[in-house]
Amino acid sequence: MTDPIQIKTSLREWVETATHRAMRDQARYVKSLGFSMPQFFLLMRVYYRKQCGISDLSEHMEITAAAASQTVDKLVQGGFLERTEDPNDRRAKQVTLSPKGLDLIERGFAERFRWVDEMERNLSDEDRRKVGEALAILAEASREDD
Amino acid sequence: MTDPIQIKTSLREWVETATHRAMRDQARYVKSLGFSMPQFFLLMRVYYRKQCGISDLSEHMEITAAAASQTVDKLVQGGFLERTEDPNDRRAKQVTLSPKGLDLIERGFAERFRWVDEMERNLSDEDRRKVGEALAILAEASREDD
DNA sequence: GCATATATTTAAGTCTACTTAAATAAAAAG
DNA sequence: CTTTTTATTTAAGTAGACTTAAATATATGC
Numbered sequence: 001m002t003d004p005i006q007i008k009t010s011l012r013e014w015v016e017t018a019t020h021r022a023m024r025d026q027a028r029y030v031k032s033l034g035f036s037m038p039q040f041f042l043l044m045r046v047y048y049r050k051q052c053g054i055s056d057l058s059e060h061m062e063i064t065a066a067a068a069s070q071t072v073d074k075l076v077q078g079g080f081l082e083r084t085e086d087p088n089d090r091r092a093k094q095v096t097l098s099p100k101g102l103d104l105i106e107r108g109f110a111e112r113f114r115w116v117d118e119m120e121r122n123l124s125d126e127d128r129r130k131v132g133e134a135l136a137i138l139a140e141a142s143r144e145d146d
Numbered sequence: 147m148t149d150p151i152q153i154k155t156s157l158r159e160w161v162e163t164a165t166h167r168a169m170r171d172q173a174r175y176v177k178s179l180g181f182s183m184p185q186f187f188l189l190m191r192v193y194y195r196k197q198c199g200i201s202d203l204s205e206h207m208e209i210t211a212a213a214a215s216q217t218v219d220k221l222v223q224g225g226f227l228e229r230t231e232d233p234n235d236r237r238a239k240q241v242t243l244s245p246k247g248l249d250l251i252e253r254g255f256a257e258r259f260r261w262v263d264e265m266e267r268n269l270s271d272e273d274r275r276k277v278g279e280a281l282a283i284l285a286e287a288s289r290e291d292d
Numbered sequence: 293g294c295a296t297a298t299a300t301t302t303a304a305g306t307c308t309a310c311t312t313a314a315a316t317a318a319a320a321a322g
Numbered sequence: 323c324t325t326t327t328t329a330t331t332t333a334a335g336t337a338g339a340c341t342t343a344a345a346t347a348t349a350t351g352c
Contacts, residue, residue, distance in 0.1 A: 019168040091299040134280030
């Protein structure tokens with residue numbers, strides 16, 4: 001039914017669709033909240049890392065430590081991040097999401113995943129089974145280091 | 147093997163993984179090229195639309211027409227976009243990607259899809275078949291209006 | 293312990309994406 | 323044909339994310 005040669009293309013198309021929608025929805029969500037993209041990307045980095053220092057944010061976002069420090073500071077003042085001293089190295093800071101910040105990110109996910117959930121609801125049990133199987137395969141294949 | 151109840155979660159996780167990687171890689175690519183995110187998003191919009199006017203860009207990006215006009219102008223000067231008069235309405239402009247601009251976007255896709263292609267290469271024929279089937283189901287389920 | 297290296301912050305200034313307001317020009321309405 | 327609306331551009335100015343440079347404080351190496 002599906003030509004094996006076409007898998008690469010359809011995988012790309014699928015990833016492309018998902019990415020395009022997610023980015024569009026995310027951009028709208030960020031804007032509606034009054035955040036800038038850099039601010040939101042920083043929050044997302046903290047979300048994925050659970051906890052990280054200014055240096056990590058600086059490297060990851062490819063900006064100076066000064067810039068990272070300033071952005072963090074704004075988000076701390078807004079109550080979205082918490083900044084504490086690293087007990088192992090008192091020069092360093094540990095940045096984490098506040099409950100308010102976490103809630104914000106999670107609402108963002110809900111927003112980004114609305115169309116996914118919608119799509120999922122419209123699948124038959126048989127389709128659901130097939131898709132589930134394929135997702136397990138893909139999840140396994142995509143284990144990688146960040 | 148796969149609990150139907152878990153499909154929603156694993157679908158979300160998969161979309162999340164794909165989106166996260168794609169955004170990260172895209173952000174790096176954009177930066178390496180010296181573009182700003184707004185500039186790149188505008189190029190992407192033109193790419194998806196093939197052709198569009200200033201008003202469309204303005205609405206889609208939620209900025210004023212003046213801002214859209216200015217950004218387009220920079221990209222035209224850089225040789226990434228072409229701006230011509232709309233023959234049906236001489237007030238309006240038609241913006242399209244130049245060959246240089248299209249090449250840039252397509253290289254960006256290659257960059258964003260490197261990990262997808264890599265993953266695909268490591269699938270067995272049987273897995274490939276299953277994934278292909280699931281992708282067809284998802285592609286069908288996600289037909290939607292933009 | 294002293295010199296050096298590292299992590300972050302603060303201050304000052306730059307750059308640019310954005311805005312509003314006004315100008316231009318063509319289409320649509322009457 | 324005149325008036326009004328629509329599409330875009332230009333000019334001037336604002337805001338904020340970024341930079342460099344200097345300050346502060348802690349950790350590490352000899």
